[in-house]
Amino acid sequence: MGIIESWMKNSTRAEKNHSQLFTPGCESLLLEAVRDLDQVGERLVAIQLLRAGTVGFHPWDDGEAVLEQLQRSRAREAIADLQDAVELNYSASDAAQLSEALDRLGDTAGATLWARAAIQEDPCNPEGYLAIARTYLRRFRRDEDSLAGLHALRYLTKACQLQTVHSECLRSLAMLLLLLKAPLAAAKVLRPLRKLVPHDPMVLALNSLTSRFPAENTSNIQELFLRWETGTTPQHSIDNMTSIPCPEGVDAWELDESRSLVATSSGANQSGDTAELLSVLAGTLTRATPRMGLGEFCKVTARGRSGVLIGRAESSGMIFCHSSRNSVEPSLSRWLEGDRGREMSR
Amino acid sequence: MIQLLQQVNELPGVLGSMVMTADGLPVASLLGAGLDEDCVAAYASSSSIAVGRVATHCGEEAPDEVILESEGGTLLLKQIEGATLAVITHPGLEMNTGMVEIRSIAKRLHQIIEIQNK
Numbered sequence: 001m002g003i004i005e006s007w008m009k010n011s012t013r014a015e016k017n018h019s020q021l022f023t024p025g026c027e028s029l030l031l032e033a034v035r036d037l038d039q040v041g042e043r044l045v046a047i048q049l050l051r052a053g054t055v056g057f058h059p060w061d062d063g064e065a066v067l068e069q070l071q072r073s074r075a076r077e078a079i080a081d082l083q084d085a086v087e088l089n090y091s092a093s094d095a096a097q098l099s100e101a102l103d104r105l106g107d108t109a110g111a112t113l114w115a116r117a118a119i120q121e122d123p124c125n126p127e128g129y130l131a132i133a134r135t136y137l138r139r140f141r142r143d144e145d146s147l148a149g150l151h152a153l154r155y156l157t158k159a160c161q162l163q164t165v166h167s168e169c170l171r172s173l174a175m176l177l178l179l180l181k182a183p184l185a186a187a188k189v190l191r192p193l194r195k196l197v198p199h200d201p202m203v204l205a206l207n208s209l210t211s212r213f214p215a216e217n218t219s220n221i222q223e224l225f226l227r228w229e230t231g232t233t234p235q236h237s238i239d240n241m242t243s244i245p246c247p248e249g250v251d252a253w254e255l256d257e258s259r260s261l262v263a264t265s266s267g268a269n270q271s272g273d274t275a276e277l278l279s280v281l282a283g284t285l286t287r288a289t290p291r292m293g294l295g296e297f298c299k300v301t302a303r304g305r306s307g308v309l310i311g312r313a314e315s316s317g318m319i320f321c322h323s324s325r326n327s328v329e330p331s332l333s334r335w336l337e338g339d340r341g342r343e344m345s346r
Numbered sequence: 347m348i349q350l351l352q353q354v355n356e357l358p359g360v361l362g363s364m365v366m367t368a369d370g371l372p373v374a375s376l377l378g379a380g381l382d383e384d385c386v387a388a389y390a391s392s393s394s395i396a397v398g399r400v401a402t403h404c405g406e407e408a409p410d411e412v413i414l415e416s417e418g419g420t421l422l423l424k425q426i427e428g429a430t431l432a433v434i435t436h437p438g439l440e441m442n443t444g445m446v447e448i449r450s451i452a453k454r455l456h457q458i459i460e461i462q463n464k
Contacts, residue, residue, distance in 0.1 A: 281397060284396040289414060293382075297414065299414075300414050
């Protein structure tokens with residue numbers, strides 16, 4: 001069997017129940033098992049086991065170092081055959097595998113090029129998106145780079161849309177959710193895999209992590225990212241809400257620096273859903289413009305067919321207002337930029 | 347598509363433009379120096395999604411145009427069928443006549459995307 005076939009092959013041995021190796025305190029036992037497997041030529045199984053171990057025992061520097069070494073060796077062995085494969089019989093899957101191998105060898109530019117080539121060759125094949133997503137996911141995990149996390153989410157979502165039950169897509173998505181401290185969402189993503197590949201070491205490791213974290217109280221992925229980035233969770237309390245004097249037909253909401261809803265106009269929706277959506281919007285806008293290279297956020301205007309939403313950054317947080325009449329946009333802007341009876345709302 | 351982006355970039359005050367999918371993947375871009383297409387697409391898409399959710403929650407349809415003003419520039423997001431045209435301009439620029447032109451180019455981009463999807 002060629003290297004490519006063995007690369008693509010789902011080893012049946014990996015299906016064996018290795019759960020005892022992931023018990024806390026069994027790191028050296030796992031490393032020993034991995035070395036034994038590698039010595040008998042079962043490098044793929046060894047990598048799969050160790051990859052699961054680095055997730056289960058995270059942070060585990062020794063495990064990460066051995067894994068890196070094994071993955072690089074495997075990529076080095078496979079690279080020539082993978083290059084031949086894309087030249088002889090070009091397919092999206094071949095390009096995606098070459099991308100993955102190049103990434104392992106540290107050639108990020110080459111990896112991105114081939115992953116994009118895979119998407120171009122067959123935009124309906126999830127492999128190209130998955131290859132890019134995995135590169136970003138590694139960077140997110142290793143460097144805690146939020147942009148990499150955001151990219152990983154985008155490409156994983158796309159791959160999962162193209163093939164709803166794709167083991168690698170679901171495993172990667174579950175890992176991303178666990179990194180964002182969302183065990184409930186991760187458990188939901190892992191559910192089909194628990195039926196499909198119950199003894200897969202990575203599924204076992206990820207599954208055990210879902211019970212180690214406290215359950216998240218939001219299903220909004222953007223809110224999860226914001227909490228991960230800022231380390232804070234907004235606290236919305238209707239009891240302490242103050243009132244914003246507001247023109248007729250306009251709803252207004254004010255959020256403080258921690259993205260918590262602190263004031264609304266009379267009649268404006270104060271539900272938990274509204275507070276969370278506005279909070280996510282405030283956090284997203286505040287982070288987006290500096291990261292794009294456009295400096296500090298000042299103002300947002302959203303025009304639809306049936307209304308206008310305007311938001312403005314303030315020294316103490318952010319204020320949003322909404323009207324279902326588009327014609328009031330200029331006066332609403334002026335009102336937001338003015339004093340708008342601030343003393344009365346305090 | 348690139349030709350239309352070139353036309354956008356020739357408008358006074360425009361620093362760059364790009365087309366991206368609704369989920370934030372770049373399709374075509376002509377951005378100025380210092381602007382990364384992946385980064386702009388990712389954060390512009392996040393912002394657009396967050397704005398859209400609030401607008402929908404307020405009983406509106408998803409906004410057709412979103413304008414983000416910041417200290418270093420303004421980002422205009424114009425929805426096209428299943429995609430978004432993003433235009434970056436100098437900060438504080440009044441885009442009155444420019445907006446008319448951008449809307450017209452967005453319509454032509456819409457037609458291109460429709461043809462490509464057929």
